[in-house]
Amino acid sequence: MKQIVVNKISGIVFLCICTVTAFAQKSKVSYVPVIDGDWWNITTNPDLGKYTSPKQEPVDFGIWQAADGSLQLWSCIRGTKAGGYTRLFYSWEGKNITDTNWAPKGIAMEGDTTMGEAKSGLQAPFVLKERNTYYMFYGDWNRICLAKSKDGKKFERVLNKDHSPALFSGPMANTRDPMVLKVADTFYCYYSAHLAKNDPAIPIKSAVFCRWSKDLKTWSDPVIVSDGGSAAKQTSWYGGASECPFVVKVNDQYVLFRNQNYGPKGLNTQYSSLDPLNFGIDNDQYQVSQLNVAAPEIIKIKDQYYIVALKPHLDGMRVAKLKFIKQEN
Template structure:
């Protein structure tokens, strides 16, 4: 699984300006917002079969019963478009006391926790779309076109694929190790940490949890103690793996070992209002990388590339 260090790792850099994809307060009627900032938070961006770009995000701090969260969808013709079109509430858990605005009543065999849908992440495999997210464990939707979705069970017939805290991200490492890797924030201790499980099949039996990064070495003091354990995102460029711990980027020759590894980049703004969280890396069909994240005023994106170290 480990790669050679014969060549130095490339360095990720941002190129050009950021542009805004969403506001932080989309229309969620008939529900309302409660007090607090950053209503739109963890998200995923992908291209549907019809060529449109889709953005699905967690919206929190709403009047929806339970944990007050659901998933919301935006759409655009091009990833370079600004302020994508709001398509409305995408997914809810349903509620205990009668149907919700989408006509759903809570089925606790599917969703144990009312109003708790977090951190979606979409991947494709064999011309199918898989959308992972959290509700008391890792859940998944499946789609043939990236637009119409149905809940997916694992090989054992369960809706929960594996136990975890939150903020799941699925990485395809099959070319190197033959495994899928699920990165997420573990809730087993406080402060929390980034963890991972592996599996040869998305619907198969996942491995036991292993810590990949404890959320603290070589970062600034966190706003709160779990900040750098949240929303892990890993990509591979050349022979190296890059972990985005918020906007601190660490490099390793092993996808499960980021403890005490060098920090190769830091995209974080020193100005709090310009800081961003939960980074996602997107690569289009032309090989162009994009770096997206949410700020206090919505989700933003910019181009990214890898360059030789100086």
């Protein structure tokens, strides 16, 4: 059974299809992420050549294992001298997740305005391997876009009939921070967006949205899977309460990492739910913990989870072991 809810945000009317099933009952079990040991640093603030700026900051990133077994990390670097929205992708390579000081590989991608991408607007790459192809989802400031690779290192944009890499956008502004989880034969793309301007009359300022697809080409309408709650009161700006979503499937539970703040006071809130499309709408029903980290990604190597996050002063990335503690509710 599905419940259709009409929302009006920034003058746009759209449908949120909220699943109403047995999942609506909160599970008797949840999983709490716990950092298990000390952090180690893997990257620093890179040399961007002519784009280097004293204001530049490595922020949202993606990490994955390439076909040759090496680890790849691409980060959005903001505050550069690239013009436009000042952002581009820079890459590093590591041999082992436990290594420090990964090798800088240079600027990996810049926005292409001939394909409708905003100038220097690239944000938050995420890579998913499906069979023998690596798919990179990323934001171009206004849309979620797609590129692909065979080796997991060199990516080319996947163009649609309009000669554009765009998959979808909206319903709010600055559609960004995609993360894709495959469950059975369905791809779930979680992403963030916020109001174009702060409007006190609209209760939802920002949200974690999800769309799903069977083929990575045709996507569903957007569904809000998390917004509001106490996390919305802990952010430094109205659009920052639902950034950098990342979902990990732990047994029968889905654990959402939802970001509020960057920097030394970095804050990320986690939720554990049986339903990949419901982590609480304007409530803390599924909240299980908070961590003093920013923009984390979770990677599993063999049987060990690792959390990769921004360094407190936004000058690179760091890694620690992670475990999920089973909790009786």
